[in-house]
Amino acid sequence: MATRRSLRWIVAVGGALTMLGCAADGLTPAAPPAVARMAITLDYEAVLTFNADWQTVTEVGPIKAGGRLKLKYAADRLPNCRATKYGFDAWSILAYWKAPGHAPTYIPLQTEGAMLAGTLNVPEDVENIEVWFYNNDYYGCREYDSNLGKNYAFAVTLPAEAAELEFAGDWQERQRGTLEQGGLMRILFAHERLQTCRATSNGRRTWNIYAAWRFLPGGQTNTVSIIGSDPVTQRDVVLTPEVAVPEDATSVELWFSNSDLTGCSGWDSNLGANYAFAVSPADASGAPPVGWIGDYDFVTIANAETHLGNVDPAYYFDSWEGAPVGARVEVQVWIPGVTDRADGDPRDIAAAQVEAEVTTDAVGDGDAWGTWDLDYGRKQGNNFVYYFRFPELRWQTHGNNVPDGLYRWRPRFSTDAGATWTEGQTRRVVFAPTQDCSLFPDNAPPSCPKTAAVGWVGDWGNIGGHGCQYVQELANPKVYTKSAAGHDCMSITADVWIPGMTDSGADPSAILARVETxxxxxxxxxxxxxxxxLAFVKAVGNNYRFAWDVGQLVGTAERGDYDYRFRFSADGGATWKIAGLDGGEGWRQLHVRNDSSDTDASEYCDGIEIWSGPTAAYPYCVDYEPAGNYNAGYCELWVNAFGRGSWSHGGTTAGWLEAWVRVNPTQQGTVEAVGMWISYDEGGVSREVISIGNEVEPNYWKTGLTTLHSGAGAGAGIDRTPTAFAVFLDVRRPAGHVERLWQSGGGSNYSVSDVFAVAGYMHSVGSGSIEYADESVPLFDPKKSCGL
Structure with a gap:
């Protein structure tokens, strides 16, 4: 449908605005944004129940892409790991899931009645999903429920292609496809229809355009921003939101608003009446709905067919004609109850029930797109495969040849004799006498020259553990154990920046990425x-991330020490950027070991003791050396109490300092130790010691220093005068190295005299006492700043 509207700003009925939170200085007009598509999120939840009798029941189905999936699990299926600590459960069961194109991840399961339950968001682009379950406890017990290693696999129903409502820049409103109850509505709004409010501040956009809608008779309404930011380029883009149509809707009305920080406002609302569109009952015609369109495949034909896959733009060059080389594009369609029938001849079924064609600007009259037939090819799985030949479109039989250039086309299918159509993605094709790389805005043929230079490689990281978590840290050497192969993810990653490619959304396959090892x-x-x-992972800002999955090699290689480095090329391999150790081309190290007990650990003992009381301090060793020392500025630890004590009994005298240290239970890694560094004078000689404490209860440690010990059992005796101290926390990061986090007064350390400059309070301990410091002194500032 198309209706002409006058160019003016009208207040819409029931419109809603979102506040913009930027400063109001230096306001200037903003440039128009690009266009991007928003993901669909369905308000729908499927439920799968994994019962104790090993039956899996679909309580609510089917599983829908873009919706939610609730997993209910009987804990009795994994009964073995049930440790307790301090009287509390110290075990958990996690649900893992993965799907094509999505790395394995997990969700925690929480108690829900007699079951455990958790909910995940189903990606919008998947056709199947696998789940499995993992039980572990504090003492290292592990067990899996994974369908004997095959995982539990389930089909996912893809949403039908959305009906598009286009609000064009020429003030025409167009509808493509039928709005149906339970279907999808995609909104395409030309931002130039609302240009009144375009303020910026400090170079940042402080305006937006909003789409609002209301379904009738249910009154379901919402508002969404039309302008967003591209996650790769950080540029402004026009979004095309997709909205789930309620099952009871008979019509929908839409309106649009524009506002900015200055208070400016503009409206596009059909002169206040809003834009109304009818919603049809689902399957009103009785014809089966088109369920899915996709799997585009560019095929070239010479002596044999070459299937090049999802190539966009595809292309045809006249010079191929005498080679002979031909080209076509294939597209698949799934229509439940039609393409997946087990009876009858598929070609006869297609001829009787399916209309198939493309709309394209390669034919037509002026700006209007024409149509071109799609031919039935074959049945593949549960889909029908259709195609059209590029030479036939280029050299049309009636002589109206298509000029050289870049053209758009879109497949569409109908099961009601053309009364309604379901459309697929808009694709592109290039026609030229010979290869003309200038006609390709992106994704040029492989034979087109590439001259980009790799600008930078860095930000080494790794993807590891059962949850396949990414960590932007990479130890050197990186140690992997053969016993973890097949259970843990083992990938080494690096980011690469190539000006004009990674910062502009170029095809990752144009980058040659290799590991040399x-x-x-x-x-x-x-x-x-x-x-x-190397495998492409994703875009990260202006960079692309690539990964080396080393798991299979670790599992089969001999135990040993190995070398590796990455290399990247953006000019077809003519030049390479080598990425190795310390930002140079040196080799990085990878150690393959048998299991966690097979280590090359060194012991560090000098100047270290472990302390649990004034007469219980002993030499001590740790198996690590901190890779770095940092200020604990994020409430990782704080001193909860600090005391100086003394007692005398039976001819024995003792004096000491003690610190009670609280550790934040949420750490980026594993706590190795908590302790205190103390410098002191003894017999006129300055010394220092690292005193490792003991965990007296979860996340609460006691550490200290014996300052005086004489009499029976004291040996040569101790007489120390502390001059400075600080407390620390050792954390082993997921990459494997240990970092030491300090509470040291910003690096100046603390003195005993300053800590007790204000009188504390006394606490009796048998034949002695402890004076605990008043919390008004600076030692306790971190505790206060953490709100404790």
Whole structure:
């Protein structure tokens, strides 16, 4: 439908505005944004129940892409890991899931009646999903419920193609596809229809455009921003939101508003009447709905067919004609009850029940798109495959040849003799006499020259553990154990920046990414290193992240020490950027060990003791050396109490300092130790010691220093005068190294005299006493700043 509207700003009925939170200085006009598509989120929840009798029941189904999936699980299926600590449960069961294109991840399960339950968001682009369950406890017990290693697999129903409501820049409103109850509505709004409010502040946009809608008769309403930011380029984009149509809707009305920080406002609301569209009952025609359109495949034909996959733009060059080389594009469609029928001849079924064509600007009259037939090809799985040949479109039989250039096309299918159509994605094709790389805005053919240079490689990281968590840290050497292969993720990552490519959304396949290593299957280190391809992970700001999945190699290689480094090329391999150790081209190290007990750990003992009381201090060793020392500025730990004590009994005298340290239970890694560094004078000699404490209850440690010990059992005796001290927390990061976090008064350390400059309070302990410091002194400032 198309209706002409006058260019003016009208107040819409029931419109809603979102406040913009930026400063109001230096306001200037803003540039128009690009266009991007928003993800669909359905208000729908499927429920799967995994019962104790090992039956899996679909309580609510089917599972829908873009919706939610609730997993209910009987804990009796994994009964073995049930440790307790301090009288509390110290075990958990996690639900893991994965789907094509989505890395494995997990959700915690919480008690819900007699079951455990958790809910995950189903991605909008998946057709199947796998789940499994993992039970562990504090003491290292582990067990899995994974359908004997195959995982529990379930089909996912993809949403039908959305009906599009386009509000074009020429003030025409167009509808493509039928709005149906339970279907999807996609909003395409040209931002130039609302140009009144375009203020910026400090170079940042402080305006937005909002789409609002209301379904009738239910009154379901909402508002969404039309302008957003691209996660890769950080540029403004026009969003195309998709909205789930309620099952009871018979119509929908829409209106749009524009506002900015200055208070400016503008409206596009059909002169206050709003834009109204009818909603049809689901399957009103009785015809089966089109369920899905996709799996585009660009095919070239010479002596044999070459399937190039999802190539966009596709292309056809006239010089191929005498080669001979041909080209076509294939597209698949799934229509429940039609394409997946087990009876009848698929070609006859297609001819009787399916209309298939493309709309394209390669044919037509002026700006209007024309149509071109899609031919039935074959049945593949539960889908029908259709195609059209590019030479036939280029050289049309009636002589109206398509000029050189870049054209758009879109497949569409109908099951009601063309009364309604379901459309697929808009695609592109290039026609030219010979290869003309200038006609390709992106994704040019591989034979087009590439001259980009790799600008930077860095931000080494790793993806590891059962949850396949990414950590932007990478130890050198990186140690992997063969016993964890097959259970833990083992990927090493690095980010690369290539000006004009990674910062503009270029195809990652245009980048050659390799790992060079002497690690291989079934042997020790190679004499001559080999290379393996790196996998593209995702865009990160202006960079692309690539990963080396080393798990299979770790599982089959011999125990040993290996080398590796990454290399990248953006000019087809003519030049390479080598990424190795310390930002240079040196080799990084990877150690393969048998299990966690097979280590090369060193012991560090000098100047370290462990302290649990004035007469219980002993030499001590740790198996690590801190890789870095940092100020604990984020409430990682704080001193809860600090005392100086003394007692005398039976001819024995003792004096000491003690610190009670609270540790935040949420750490980025594992707590290795809590302790105190103390410098002191003894016999006229300045000394210092690292005193490791003891955990007296979860996340609460006691550490200290014996300052005086004489009499029976004291040996040569101790007489120390402390001059400075600080407390610390050692945390082993997920990358494997240990960092030491300090509470040290910003690096100036504390003195005993300053801590007791204000009189504390006395506490009796048998034949002695302890004076605890008043919390008004600076030692306790971190405790106060953490709100405790």
């Amino acid at each position: 002497n690690l291989t299957h079934y042997s020790g280190p190679l004499v001559t290193p080999t290379t393996h391809p």
